[in-house]
Amino acid sequence: EDLLKPIDPDEQPTIKSARDFAQGSLSTQGGMELRAKRSYRDWTDSAxxxxxxxxxxxxxxLGQMEQKARELRQSA
Known part of the structure; x- marks a missing residue:
């Protein structure tokens, strides 16, 4: 759906990079040492x-839900 496109890692290389780094760093013991050097600040900016x-x-x-609730109240 278009609403989720901003967080789709296939569409957003920054998000994909942050997810890959976190997954690779946390999936194995010593993962941080095995990953390419990347500063904590760079990773937090991406995340x-x-x-x-x-x-x-x-x-x-939330805005869509509130609008729908108003419409339902008005039609009741």
């Missing part, structure tokens, strides 16, 4: 992008 996009999606869905 924050997904969180911010999720907040936007949440607000959009």
């Amino acid at each position: 924050s992008e997904e969180i911010n996009q999720m907040k936007t999606i949440e607000l959009t869905l």
